[in-house]
Amino acid sequence: MPEDTADAKLCLLVDDSRVVRKVARRILEDLGFEVAEAGDGGEAMAWVRTAMPDVILLDWHMPVMNGLEFLRRLRKEPGGERPRVLFCSVESDLDRIREALEVGACEYIMKPFDGDILASKLALAGVL
Amino acid sequence: MTPQDRALIARLCAERAGLKVDPDKAYLLENRLGPVARREGFASVHDFVCAVRDRDEERLIWAAVEAMSPAESAFFREAQSLGCIVAEVLPELARRRDGGALRLWVAACGAGQEVYSLAMALEEAGPAGVRLEIFASDLCERRLEKAQAGVYSQFEVQRGLSAHRLVEHFEMADEGFAISPRLRQQVRWRRVNLVEDLTRLGRFDLVVCRHQLGHLTDEARARVLANLQGVLAPGGWLVLGGDEAAPGLATANDRPGFFSRAADSRAAA
Helix, strand or coil: CCCCCCCCCEEEEECCCHHHHHHHHHHHHHCCCEEEEECCHHHHHHHHHHCCCCEEEECCCCCCCCHHHHHHHHCCCCCCCCCEEEEEECCCCHHHHHHHHHHCCCEEEECCCCHHHHHHHHHHCCCC | CCHHHHHHHHHHHHHHHCECCCCCCHHHHHHHHHHHHHHCCCCCHHHHHHHHHHHCCHHHHHHHHHHHCCCCCCCCCCHHHHHHHHHHHHHHHHHHHCCCCEEEEECCCCCCHHHHHHHHHHHHHCCCCCCEEEEEEECCHHHHHHHHHCEECCCHHHCCCCHHHHHHHEEEECCEEEECHHHHCCEEEEECCCCCCCHHHCCEEEEECCCCHHHECHHHHHHHHHHHHHCEEEEEEEECCCCCCCCCCEECCCCCCEEECCCCHHHHC
């Protein structure tokens, strides 16, 4: 677990629920990530145009711009192919998970999740 | 549970299955036996243990012992070891077997995650044109039933299993996610107590028994290792956990947890 934040990977948390962001932030920081937050896809677009993160934890259903639309737009941004994107949603239907992967997510987390699941998925995504 | 209750369960576990159960771990015994007691219609674990003692009924005794057997299971645990089986060990064995079927056995499959992980890895990257017979066993009948059903909760499929594998190898089910019938049908199941004579099972080219030995008494561990060694075909491999040892078997330097029959030293090269 890196102590020095200069070596830490930057994870952008995109979720309209403050509670989810709070829980995920605590787990991610414990795992050594530097964490930034956005409340919807629009805010997240503004964020990635300023500083492209290494990892994005992305909710599906959000106001302004949903996760799927954000991901489509992200991949067209300069450097937007680089972040590893993990969807994190209440959607648990295999067709929806397949759709998220086809659009460019590398992993998918079904809510509710705990620290073990998040760590397992980050490891599978190759960022832990 | 009284200290006498815990001592009785620990003794039965050691006698019947060689399981090392610490009678001082009251929480563990209560936790494991609570569901069994409720299922059997007892008001408390203590009442259940009294029935185990007083009735001397095999079914109740085994319900207790099976509940205390190791239950930890996850998809793609020690994935590197699985990768080695699929990419290196099985192709080697297939070349030696020269067209014959290879027999694989996951000897303590728990709720099935380990054997299905192996089946998924084989489907994705296994040696082409090789006939495989996959067997799976566990001491616990209820876990074996769950394994055979192959249905897992949202929490279970998120531990170690990638989303890509989830959509590739599973279907939606009422109670969660069901492993695809094509994988489920590849596996043959059987309840096996590893401390008993295993020769009736025949010989296997590969036996996987990871993270079980540490739960056994010293005597049972030696017996189980000898039993597993006894069912290995010439040149066959025993795969334990990466940090587990198998005295008397030849180790492979670059493959932690992999052991071959000492009689066939070429297999370890």
